[in-house]
Amino acid sequence: xxxxQESGPGLVRPSETLSLTCTVSGGSxxxxxxxxxxxxxxPGKGLEWVGNIYxxxxxxxxxxxxxxxxxxxxxxxxxxxxxxSSLTAADTALYYCARFVVVVAATANDCWGQxxxxxxxx
Amino acid sequence: DIQMTQSPSxxxxxxxxxxxxxxxxxxxxRSYLNWYQQKPGRAPKLLICVASRLHSGVPSRFSxxxxxxxxxxxxxxxxxxxxxxxxxxxxxxxxxxxxxxxVEIK
Numbered sequence: 001x002x003x004x005q006e007s008g009p010g011l012v013r014p015s016e017t018l019s020l021t022c023t024v025s026g027g028s029x030x031x032x033x034x035x036x037x038x039x040x041x042x043p044g045k046g047l048e049w050v051g052n053i054y055x056x057x058x059x060x061x062x063x064x065x066x067x068x069x070x071x072x073x074x075x076x077x078x079x080x081x082x083x084x085s086s087l088t089a090a091d092t093a094l095y096y097c098a099r100f101v102v103v104v105a106a107t108a109n110d111c112w113g114q115x116x117x118x119x120x121x122x
Numbered sequence: 123d124i125q126m127t128q129s130p131s132x133x134x135x136x137x138x139x140x141x142x143x144x145x146x147x148x149x150x151x152r153s154y155l156n157w158y159q160q161k162p163g164r165a166p167k168l169l170i171c172v173a174s175r176l177h178s179g180v181p182s183r184f185s186x187x188x189x190x191x192x193x194x195x196x197x198x199x200x201x202x203x204x205x206x207x208x209x210x211x212x213x214x215x216x217x218x219x220x221x222x223x224x225v226e227i228k
Contacts, residue, residue, distance in 0.1 A: 046221045109156075112166060
C-alpha cells in the first residue's frame with residue numbers, strides 16, 4: 001500500500017527558506033506513470049497547488065511561486081523535496097505531498113500524505 | 123490562470139437527501155475535472171476523476187457529470203460519513219482548486 005510522509009520544521013522565520021521532504025513507501029518514485037508534488041492549505045482555507053516533479057527530473061511550479069520554489073528527487077531514498085525561499089506569513093499552511101496519477105491524459109491526486117503544518121513567524 | 127468557482131459555499135442537508143454541488147471553470151477544461159472529499163484534520167481523498175470516473179473504492183452514491191466549463195458532483199443519498207468539505211480541481215492547465223463546499227448536518 002502506497003504511503004507518503006512529509007517531514008520538516010514546523011516553525012520557520014520570515015525571509016528564511018523552508019525545506020520539506022516527502023518519503024514514499026510501498027511504491028517507487030521512479031515509476032514513469034506518476035508525478036509527485038506539493039499542495040498547500042492555509043489554515044481554514046482552500047487548496048493551492050505548489051509544484052510537481054517527474055521521475056526524469058522535470059518540474060512545474062505555480063506561477064506565483066516560481067521565483068521562490070524548487071523541487072528535487074532522491075531516488076536512492078525514494079524521496080522528493082520542496083524548497084521555498086523568502087518566506088512570509090502568507091506561506092503559513094498545511095503542506096501536503098501527493099502523487100499525481102495520469103488518467104486518460106488528465107491527472108488526479110490519488111494518494112496524499114497526512115500533511116505537515118508550517119508556521120512562518122518570528 | 124484557470125479559476126474554479128464552486129457553489130454553494132456551504133449547504134445543510136439530512137441523511138438520505140440528494141445533494142448536488144456545482145463547479146464552474148473560467149474557460150473550457152474539457153473533462154479535466156476531479157472531485158475530492160476532505161474531513162476535518164484529514165488529507166483530501168479523490169472521489170471522481172476526469173469529470174465522471176469513480177475512483178477505486180468510492181461508493182456508487184457519488185457521481186460526477188459535465189464537460190467544458192460546468193460540472194456537477196451528486197450524492198444520491200447522503201450518508202452520515204459524507205458530511206465533509208468537497209473540492210473540485212482542474213488539471214487542464216496546471217492545477218487549480220475550487221474554494222470548497224461544506225456539507226453540514228441539517
